[in-house]
Structure formats: structure tokens, C-alpha cells
Amino acid sequence: MPEFQEKCRVSAIEQLASDVFRLTVHAPLIAGAAHPGQFVMVRVVDGFDPLLRRPFSIHQQFAGGSLKLLFKVIGQGTHILSGLAAGDTISLLGPLGRGFDLACREPVCLIGGGMGIAPLAFLAKRLALSGRDSSLDFVLLGARDGDEVSSLADDFSQLGYTVVPATDDGSLGHHGFIPELLDDVLPAVSRVYSCGPYPMMRTVVAKCQKADVVCQVSLETHMACGLGACLGCTVQGNSGQYVHVCKQGPVFYSGEVAWTE
Amino acid sequence: MPEFQEKCRVSAIEQLASDVFRLTVHAPLIAGAAHPGQFVMVRVVDGFDPLLRRPFSIHQQFAGGSLKLLFKVIGQGTHILSGLAAGDTISLLGPLGRGFDLACREPVCLIGGGMGIAPLAFLAKRLALSGRDSSLDFVLLGARDGDEVSSLADDFSQLGYTVVPATDDGSLGHHGFIPELLDDVLPAVSRVYSCGPYPMMRTVVAKCQKADVVCQVSLETHMACGLGACLGCTVQGNSGQYVHVCKQGPVFYSGEVAWTE
Amino acid sequence: MDRIIPDNECDLRVNIGRLRLRNPVMTASGTFGYAREFSNLVNLHRLGGIVVKGISLEARPGNPPPRVVETACGMLNAIGLENVGVERFITEKVPFLRNLDCPVVVNILGDSVEEYQQIAHRLNEVDGISALEVNISCPNVKKGGVAFGTVPEMAARVTAAVRKATSLPVIIKLSPNVTDIVQMARAVEEAGADCVSLVNTLIGMAIDPQTRRPKLANVIGGLSGPAIKPVALRMVWQVASNVSIPVIGIGGITTASDALEFLLAGATAIQVGTANFYEPRAAEQIIAGLKNYLHEQKELSICDIIGTVQTG
Amino acid sequence: MDRIIPDNECDLRVNIGRLRLRNPVMTASGTFGYAREFSNLVNLHRLGGIVVKGISLEARPGNPPPRVVETACGMLNAIGLENVGVERFITEKVPFLRNLDCPVVVNILGDSVEEYQQIAHRLNEVDGISALEVNISCPNVKKGGVAFGTVPEMAARVTAAVRKATSLPVIIKLSPNVTDIVQMARAVEEAGADCVSLVNTLIGMAIDPQTRRPKLANVIGGLSGPAIKPVALRMVWQVASNVSIPVIGIGGITTASDALEFLLAGATAIQVGTANFYEPRAAEQIIAGLKNYLHEQKELSICDIIGTVQTG
């Protein structure tokens, strides 16, 4: 699978909520090869502080060669990224890792929590373009509040999906957590794609298992290289061995990894 | 002597030549206490790379609380400074060190080479405001080419000084080095203020000594603190001992320091 | 970070043996001059303690320049222990220091065990000094220049000599340039040290490819700053887990979070070094940050967090 | 930096004993996987050499996560020597490596002298391997876990055993966590090493004040990256000045200027480690930069600059 290192020009940065930003960069080589669920490693400064690249899911991809990243400000790296302006350049490495398996003709459900929503937008677009009836597909989106999720929810609605938001403060959609919505949806779908906080995904996986619905999850771990070289990004696999998120993932079938408390 | 640490708002940045910039910041406490020849220590990033503050002479000072710094892009720190935009904030420490001695009523000559011109602008303004006849005072400015020095030369002319530029490429004023101009000027002045590359100043000092003209020079050394604490900024003094540029200087009477090849 | 919490809400006091500090935040030797240098910028009376620049029996001129060079997230220095000597220190510096409402620790150094002992003895009579910190990273001239701090027996000998010469608390400052830091700490503990502080600088070097010369006139120098923090923290944790005397943590500390790492690892106090250069208010900001942390963690005293890192 | 100078204009070739490199720029063990991981991003055939991830006799699962944490201008890793074991290495990795037009060095590790010897022996018969690099920073299980690389006698024993078991050039990779790196280098030189490479990682630690837990599951880990460059360079200079065998410099090298510092200090070649993660093209950029430097300095061969730092 091709991978590229590209110096990319920032073409836009939008602030979606107080600490949530969406960055558009021109990265034709990476965009041309990208598959939903894959990620990029971003170098945020020319200097050495911070030193390591940051992993971000490919949020959206456009035929013209643009990519969008969706991110929340967590620490130094994302803080610096949030200060970028159109015209700045950053270095991207990608597309990396194993993405979602799209070979499913039956109705599906996309479940995103917080910034886990990022890869689902690209996934939703690819699925919708494959000639399915998206109105039978569900998108469950969890967020802190309406601010964080409303414009993202619109992106999915425009593709024809049935979108159900859930917010911690009840300011939009369901007041509470995503998994609470799942019982109603699971009987209607034959596959779940999920990305979000670990506890959310653990519950989603348990419910899918019970309902016998295939579930793919996208995992996060600390990564030094993103290329399978450092062996730093391990999580516990299903049968005692370690798996490497950057290469064998970030998207796994739920049964490939161990789910712990 | 008062010293302050101020978070300063950048109000303007001008590009004077391909690698020469002039930065205007609002630093009312430092500006209020500044004396010509003093300097500030600038922290160029919030992170740790580069780690140390950079020393810059106070180039201009305004009653409203603004300061200007004049700098050339040398390495990482000045490169980052050159990318600042109005509205950004940086941390300044100052005013630091011992400046020029202004107690001279006779005609004087200011000699600046390259970025050594920076502190002379502030000095020239203070001198001019002290009610002297500036047309009897000389300003000799050395630079690579006319681009680098022309707008700076205007600043001095406007204060009434007799300005003589010299450029390495002959594109403005005298074609050659500053010290070559000095023989004509020295008989007419009783004090020289100089800042610039070490070889230039060494020649200036030698000529002044011969002509029995008092000479003050502003020196550069690598500095970690600028406060007299690290003892890193030594140069050889006149009688074997070391002197600390940040505290006993950066401005010295030429006889206070040793002049070596 | 900067929100001020009333002092009575949480207790930052710590004891280094007999030495009582109002908070665990000190400034490190050689990075804070003789304190006066920072008096315009820092409220000295709020500090937990001040360690002054290393003092020797006789004044020393130090090394030729260049003496400092920046490195990635750090700096190298080869000051060469420039100082005014103990007599001028007493007449010129102590009067200012004595009037501070803050414990003053004098960092001492020497070429031989005798020199350490003599200077300790001389300072013992001086009013206004709360403790001695012994820099054993210096070369032992009689042993061909091997640093006292790299040989357990030599470190123990210096410790015992200083211990005998003074009634002040004795802090031995350890060098990180050793295979086994715990062995060094144990040696000086047994020899009578009241406390160990660590780390001093790591030995490093930088070269300018254009001139093909070392960037420091002295060729090698001491590496300090955030770059060394992980190494310093590891050593502090190892030492604190293996000695009974209090430990002072030093190395790259800039923020309250950095300081907390060392306290959690077992340090009773910390020293802020290179950070004083790029962030003169670092020590004050750390003090404020420690208060906030106690508040957030609902702990009453900083002592309740010292050494509580969960490594199990 | 990126301007390409025709290869015939300047000569970057160096020899590590019998091992001939087209240029002195290698990639460091554990930071370049088994090379294939970088084949999309780097022209592997241009490299001076590739050192693969450390291999042990049996496969090792490595440490539990978290295994990596970023620090100021550096990173800590506690991978725990995860690797596929020598047999799978030979069947799964060597076929790809063998086809590279670039010397491949296999980094080996063990729990005991016998293990080192056995793996060296096993690899001796394998086609496509140009040299062995012996990681002696591993704990000696029979000696209570003391690292082989911290005791001269133990390091010498490993060296002699590997030397006996293979006809390949033997590079001993030194640990920087020692008081006297020259003593270590001399010990392995005498025991038959063809070359020393240094440094491996410095032992460090990081703690999360919020959870009060170490940031690495293994508590301590190895510090690498630009932060350690000054320490690595100092050690390379000390070793190169005191042994006769060639030295490979490692530690924080990212740019041609960094590489030149090590070459000037006396290294015959260098390895790029952590930089491969944040700048995968670092090694290629360094090769281009070295050519430019020779050009600017009007030198014909890189050998003419090795060890030429002016410290006098």
C-alpha cells in the first residue's frame, strides 16, 4: 500500500467549537490513496518541541486532492495546530494503517463519540457513493454539547443518513450516551462501525456481540512512528499476543482485540 | 535599576531587507525605564525549542510605551521572530545592562555596522532631544547594501544628523568599510559611540585611541540569562580579569575590555 | 496556574531534616546568582529556599569564553566555577542574603577534601546561612582530576570532612554521570549527609561544523534544562526508594507539573535551575501550581503526595 | 540541503573494518523496523547501512503498553525488546533484506552470554547479513539483572563469545549509563570487537501527576532523540580519542550538521534513530547534506574530516 510524505499547504481552518477545529490541507498524493479509517501523522513544528508527529484520522477527502482533519485541542501539539492559518505548510505522512472494511451491502450503523466522529465522515461519504440506500443506515453521534456536534451532524444528514445525536448536556438530540440508543438500532443493521472513547466502544462491542452484529472499531494509542517500526503502539490482542495499532489497525474487528475494564 | 518581565503584544512587523526585520511591541514598563544601549531578552516560543531567550538591543523607544527591535535572521530564534504577526504576544525581559553614557556636550560620532545600527537609533534620538546641535554630530552606517541601510539612514537624517552610509557593494554611499571614513571625522568629534562586528569595532577603537577620542562600544556575546546570574557572557577585560557583558555591559568604554586578533 | 489560593488553604511546608521550608521550591546553584540578580523580577520572600552560586576558598576566574551554548531543549555550560571566593562572598553577598525571609543554602566546592573542609568550617561561623550544599562534581586534583562524585569512597570522604567541619545541615549534591546513582547516595548517607540533592549536569559536548571547533572553549560542559528531566527523575526515584535521608530533585524543572513528578517520585523538595533563565518567574509559578494541585486533588498537605507514585 | 551533487564529485565511502559502506549514514536498531516499513518513503538503496530491530533467540512479546512517551526534545521507550525471534527473522525478514543494495547489520540481544553466542552462531550461516551489532544494554539474568553494558568484564565476556561464534564483523553497542565510557570501550576492544557503536538510550522516567502513575507501564525506559545528542557526542569523542577500532556515533542525529559533529568528533559512521519517526527522510537528507558540506569545504573525501575537530 502506498504511503507518502507531503509538505502540505493549509487552505482553511474552521473553529467548530471552543476547542474543536477543522483543518483543510492540500495533500494530493495522500488524498489520492486514502481509504476511510486510515490516518495521517502530522508534524506540528519544524523544531523539536514537540518532537513526535501526531496521529489524526482522515476526516474528509476530496477528489481535488484536499483532506480535512477534525481535531480537539488536548495539549501542546493540537494547540499549535489550532493556531495554523491558511498559507502555512505542514508535513503529513500517510495514508497509514488499515481502514474500515466497506464490503457490506446490508444496512449499517456508524457510531462516533467525540473526535471519534472524524473518520466516520469519510466512511459515510464512501459508503453513500457506493450506491446504497443511505436512509436505511444510521449515524449515532455522541458529543459534549450541541455546539460540538451540530455542524458535523449536518454533514451526515446531507448524505441521506438517519442521524441521531446524543449530548452529555442534552443541548441537542438524546440527553445521555450513545450506547443507550443502540438497542433500538441494532436489530435494523448488520454491521457497526465505531470510533470514540474506549468505554463507549467497549459497551458498543458488548452489545454488538450480544446481537450478533459484526462490529469494526478504530482504536487510539500513543504512537511514535505510525509506520510499524517503533513497536510502541501495542494493545492486547484477543489471544494473549500484542497487536500494533498503526499497522494492524487502527481499525480492528472487535474480536481481534481484548476488551478490558 | 528596574527590570521587568512583560508579555507584549506585537503591533507591527516590517521587512526592511530580505533578512532584516523591525518589530514593534507594546511594552510600557520596559519602554518607560529604558536607556539607550540597553537590551531586552526575548522568549521566542512558549515551548522549549529554542530554549533560551535572545538578546536584542532596544532599537527605538516611544513615549506611548512601544519599543522597536531591529534584527537580522541568523538562526532558529530570529527565523521564528520574523514570522510573528501583529496581535501575537511575546515575553520580554528588560531593560537590561548598562547603556551609553550621554554626558557629552561636544560633537559626537555614532558608528554602526550591520545590526549594530539598532541601538544607535535610540541613542541618536535621546541625544537629539537633549538640545544639542545634531548637525555637528556624525552617523556612520555600514551595511551589506543599500537595501539594508537606506530606511535606517533616513531615521537619523530626520533627526538632523550628518549621515554617511557605507556599503560593501557600493550600492549606497561610500563603497567599502566604515573605519575608512573615520580619519576625516575623528578630528571633528570628542566622542565615538560604536556597535557592530568585532573587527570593525577593533579598528574603530584603535583609531580613537590614536586620536585620543573617548570611545564607547556595545559588545555581543552568547547569553543564557541576561541578568548577571549565569556568568556565561564573559569577555576578557583590560587587566586579565573577565567582565560580564550583560551586567557590566553591553556598553563598555573601549579601555575596559581587551582587544584581541 | 496563576490563580492565587490563600496560603492557609493548603500546606506546602516541608522539612529537610532540621531545615524548615515554607514550600518545597528552591532555586538551583549557579542559575540564580546570589539572588539579588533576580530581586527585580521575583518575590524572593516567597521562595522555599535559595541556593547560591558555588563558592570556593579562593576566588576563581572561570573558563575562557564561549561558556554557554544552547542545545535541543537544553544548554551546555562550562562556566568553570567562576566565583568571588568565600571571603568576598561573606562581605559582599551575605549581608543582602541575610535579610531575606527565605532560607539560604550555600553551595561549596573544592579541589581537595581539605578545601571542602576549610570552606565548610569558615562558613559555619557566618550568620544568615541555613545549610551547605556540597558540589561533588568537581575534579579531585590529587586523584588526577577524577570527579569526587563518581567514586563512592571519595564522595564519602568529602561528606565526612564537611560533616565534621560544620553544624549546619549538609546536603550532598550528586553527579548523574555515574553507573549506579544509588550506590553514590548510600555512600554519602553513611558518611553523614543530612540530605542528597540531584542531579547536577550531565557531561556533554557540541561542535560547530563550520569552524570544526567545539562550541565551548572548555570543549566539554554540563548539560541542563528540560532535555535532562527524564534522566534526573529516574535517578531521584531510584535514590528516594533506597535511602532514608530526604532527597531534593533537580533537573529541567520548569512547571508545577514537572515539580510534581519529582515530588511523587520521592523528592521532599525541588530546585529550579536553567528555567530561571528563560522563565524567571518559574519558581513562583510552580508554587502557585502546587497549591492548585493540592486543591484539585483534595489533599491538605504537600507531604501527603511525596513519594506516592504508584509503580506497582 | 536538498541540492543533489553528482556522486563522483565527492567521496562519502567509509570502511568499518572489513565492512564497506557507500556513505557513513546508517539507520539505528529499533527505529527502522526491518527496513520494509520505510520502503515507501525512503530509497533504501541509497543508505550507508541498515541496522534492524534487535533479535533474540526466542520471540519476545515485549512490555505492556504504554510503551512510548514524548519528552522535551526526546522520547522514552520501553518496548521491551519485542521481536519475532531469530528463526522467524531468518524466514520472514531476511529474504527482503537480502535483496537490498545496502549492507544489513543485525542487532542481537540476549539474557546470558550463551544466548548471545548461540544467536551469533545461528546468524553466521545466513546469507545477506553484513555484520552483527551486539546490544549489551540488556540485563544479565544470571547476575541479578545488571546490564551487561555497565560492567567491563561482563561486556568483554559477551564480546569474546560473539567474536568466537561468527566470522562477521562484530560491532558492540555501548550503553551510555556508565561512569566511564572509555573503560567500557577499551574492554570490548581488547575482547575482540571490530567496532563500537554508541550510544544506546539513557535510562529515564516520566510520571503523570494526574494519575500519579509512571507514564510507561514498565516504569523506566530509554531516552532518545535530540535531547541526548550532547551526551552522546561527548562519549563518542572520548571513545574515538581512546580506542583504535572504528566508532559509530548514535544519539539524536537529525540533520547533516548533527552527523558532522559526530564525524568531526571521530566517528567513522553514524546511525539515525528517533529522527526516522518524525522525519523519515532524515537519513537521505543527511547524505545530501554531507555532500554539500564536502563541496563547500573543498574536501574530496568524508574520511578527510573524520576526527578533525580542533580541541587544542
Ligand SMILES: Cc1cc2nc3c(=O)[nH]c(=O)nc-3n(C[C@H](O)[C@H](O)[C@H](O)COP(=O)(O)OP(=O)(O)OC[C@H]3O[C@@H](n4cnc5c(N)ncnc54)[C@H](O)[C@@H]3O)c2cc1C
Ligand atoms: C489513529 C489515531 C487517530 C486519531 N484521530 C484523531 C482525530 O481525528 N481527531 C482528534 O482530535 N484526535 C485524534 N487522535 C488523537 C490525537 O492523536 C491526540 O489527541 C493528539 O495526538 C494529542 O496531541 P497533543 O500534543 O495535543 O497532546 P499531548 O497530550 O500534549 O500529547 C503528548 C503525546 O501523547 C500523544 N497523545 C495524547 N493523546 C493521545 C491520544 N488520544 N491518542 C494517541 N496519542 C495521544 C501525542 O501524540 C503525543 O505524542 C487520533 C489518535 C490515533 C492514534
Ligand SMILES: Cc1cc2nc3c(=O)[nH]c(=O)nc-3n(C[C@H](O)[C@H](O)[C@H](O)COP(=O)(O)OP(=O)(O)OC[C@H]3O[C@@H](n4cnc5c(N)ncnc54)[C@H](O)[C@@H]3O)c2cc1C
Ligand atoms: C546585547 C546584545 C544585543 C544584540 N542586539 C541585536 C540587535 O539589535 N539586532 C540583531 O539582529 N541582533 C542583535 N544581537 C544578536 C542576536 O542576539 C543574535 O543574532 C540572536 O540571538 C541569534 O539568534 P538565532 O536563534 O537566530 O541564532 P542561532 O545561531 O540559532 O542561536 C543559537 C544561540 O546562539 C546565540 N547567538 C547567536 N548569535 C549571537 C550573537 N551574535 N550574539 C549573541 N548571541 C548569539 C543565540 O542567542 C542562541 O542562544 C544582540 C546580541 C547581544 C548580546
Ligand SMILES: Cc1cc2nc3c(=O)[nH]c(=O)nc-3n(C[C@H](O)[C@H](O)[C@H](O)COP(=O)(O)O)c2cc1C
Ligand atoms: C550556568 C550554570 C551554572 C551552574 N553552576 C553550578 C554551581 O556552581 N554549583 C552546582 O552545584 N551546580 C551548578 N549548576 C547545576 C545546577 O544547579 C543544576 O544542578 C543543573 O543545572 C540541573 O538543573 P536544571 O536542569 O534545572 O538546570 C549550574 C548550572 C548552570 C546551567
Ligand SMILES: Cc1cc2nc3c(=O)[nH]c(=O)nc-3n(C[C@H](O)[C@H](O)[C@H](O)COP(=O)(O)O)c2cc1C
Ligand atoms: C523505539 C526504540 C526502539 C529501540 N530498539 C533498540 C533495539 O532493539 N536494539 C538496540 O540496540 N537499540 C535500540 N534502540 C536504541 C537506538 O538504536 C539508538 O541507539 C537510540 O535511540 C539513540 O539514538 P537516537 O537518539 O538517534 O534515537 C531503540 C530506540 C528506540 C527509540
Ligand code: FES
Ligand atoms: S506507532 Fe510505531 S509501530 Fe505503531
Ligand code: FES
Ligand atoms: S548572560 Fe547570564 S550572566 Fe550575563
